[in-house]
Amino acid sequence: MSHFKISVRAAANTKILFLSMIFHGLEIMYAIRLKKYQHHNQSFVAIVDENDCPYDPFVSAYLSTLVNQSFNTQLRKAIELMFVLQQFASYGIDLPGRMASGQLVNEKEYLLFYDASCVKKSAVENNVISFRRIGDKSLRNIISANHRRKMTVSSETVQGRIRRFREYSRWLFDHYHDLFGLDEVILNKFLRFESRIKIDEGSLGRNRSQKISDPLESVIPDDVFARLMEIILPSSSNNPFSSSKVRNYLIVSILCQTGIRRGALAKLKISDCYFSGTYDRIAIYRSGRDRTDQRLDKPNQKTKSHLVTVSPVLMRQIKIYIEQIRSRVPMRQAHDFIFVSEKNSRGTIGCPISLKSINAIFQKLSDVLQFSIHPHLLRHKWNEVFDKEGEAQGVDPKLLEDIRKYAMGWSELSIMNETYNDKRLALKAKEISLAHQKRMDGL
Template sequence: MQAIRLRKYQFNHKSFVAIVDDCDCPLDPFVSAYLSTFACQSFNTQLRKAVELTFVLKHFAKNGIDLPTRMASGQFVSEREYLQFYDASCLQKDSIDNNAVSLQKISDKTLRNIITANQKSMAKVSNETLQGRVRRFREYCIWLFEHFHDLYGVDKVLSNKFHKLISRIKLDEEGIGGNRLQRVADPTESVIPDDVFARLLEMILPSSPNNPFTGSKVRNYLIVSVLYQTGIRRGALAKLKISDCHFSGSFDQISIYRSGGDPTDPRLDKPNQKTKAHLATVSPVLMRQIKFYIDHHRANTPKQQLHDFIFISEKNSRGTVGQPISLKSINTIFQKLSDALQFHIHPHLLRHKWNEIFDKEGELQGVDYKLLEDIRKYAMGWSESSIMTQTYNDKRLAQKAKDISLAHQKRVDSQ
């Protein structure tokens, strides 16, 4: 079986993704053409879909199945072959590539089965990953089918056979998404418990004895502070420029916007703002701290003058000193904080925490809930038609339902 791997590259300051063979040549013209259909999407979205497709291609190549040939011939994929793919999609890549476990010294067959079953259980991927793999297989099959067959002149038997397969896959795909909603959360439960959040805010202070970092303490403090004060995404933070900070007037505004393929950004995985442009508000104290960092920390770092991005690499372990901080480096910061807190925390969790704080403050100020949701949509960069606010509405409604039920029970018990 030929090697199948993902390749990221840049051309004219724009990032691209390809699936190549062991000679670094495009794996297949159909694969390349399919990947090109994502060209207008963000690079991170292109990368995610390419990773999913790579998994699909590796699985079927390993089993001697060429999907373009199958789709062209009308043989498609059998129920058994699809179920094998689904089963493999449930597992981590490493568990698939290295599933030969030496159990020669264990003679009891039942014990071997228990251990193997437990290893598979431990290696299961998240619902989102599983759903993405299944969706990518379905959409690639549809794309191939439409390429090889005239949709208006295709044989009815062939068409019915194909749509039966696609319907089967889509049913599984939608069922996976539903699994995420099976857990009923306590409406009073915070995404980050208040005591953990308080420890995080204390720990991240550059002067804190609990700070887990040996260097870049000021930069890391600002990264966490900007995220929890604004609720912006990791990508929006990584692309912040000095010119985006309003160092005048009320001294508390930062411009958040999409910039597409920024030619001044040397990063291969270029970050971007995912949603609408808006102004994010931070405290004037934090804004002064950002200005101090720019003038006294960033300014003294080599090669920082080559670009305008605020947060930069301060170490030169890979020759990246002075370059804009990578998304991977931001993840590493939060992994270290998670280890120190003994609580898993990531950038997007601070976005959810921001929304919780926003809800509480809005209620304290007596803001009408409809106006509150309009303000939330603006602050989060969501469109007016976005249904994302429903997540927070549901939590608020659940809390109100709980309060009313408790009040009713108290009245009944007192009679």
């Protein structure tokens, strides 16, 4: 009986400890947040507590190692790190303490984190399903399975969260331990721990998508794309915008004709346009710290510098916009960026257009088209058109891929083109298979 009482007491204490860990984790989860700020016209991101103070000196020091990377990269990594901090806090694990002691994180704790990394953050915070009114077990199983499927995040998200945990752990370990005088047992333990995580990262990178796309299916169906080109015209009666029609038309048109990213478009300057000669080129390049750009989320070109080609007609339209519309917007003299805010709802009139404003343009277009469309989708559409034109002109496939890499700003060693090359290969495989089947049917 005494043994039974001890077991009950131990179980109760375990439950109290477990609940304490959950409540502590939830407290941390809601207490910390991201903060974006500027200093000397450079954008930074921090993780702060409810009092707007730095959450942890180790976290702040780690984030300071990322300042030479693009702001969007800093922001993404800070979001990933915040997820890591919240999860391990919910398990009652002090990562700096673990790395300092050499105890590290055991297999069970890591698997808990891995599982949490595979689902949406909202699901981690509130993973509760009510079956009170559902009596059939098979139906409950189906609903539960569907619920888990909807909670699942992409492989890239899982990979990012796991990589952030590994890199932050490595940074903490190096901070606490002198690798030249480190106990060999602790070092080997950490290296095994690190290798275990790298294996998971690598497997996620090799299996990014389980979805098999139909090679005949366009990312934007032709009828939807045609409607987009019609409603974005400033003269269209179906244009959904009450103002800034010319600016929005030019934004969509440039993305369609060049396939550049949203960030590259937002940082285009008047001086980047070649208003001479063939009258059809725009320079795309990475910028250093631009003191004329006061935006907190400063856009930039992600890949290497190159020239893109637009039609001379579009180039003349850009020039007309600059001379006749942009020139009338107050405060535009402070910078050389082409596209500016034309409203003063938040005191931003004349300021360079923000990335959020570009997203808002596409959200409105999506609502009208009843089809989700965004800037990067136009990049994929550009590649589809590029393939068709290249094949129509009889361009050698290898040369076509080299041209694609230049046009997209990818390096010669980049494998990004494989995404689009696979689609063309799938189409060719289909053609050859159909020809073979017809020959076999005729035997």
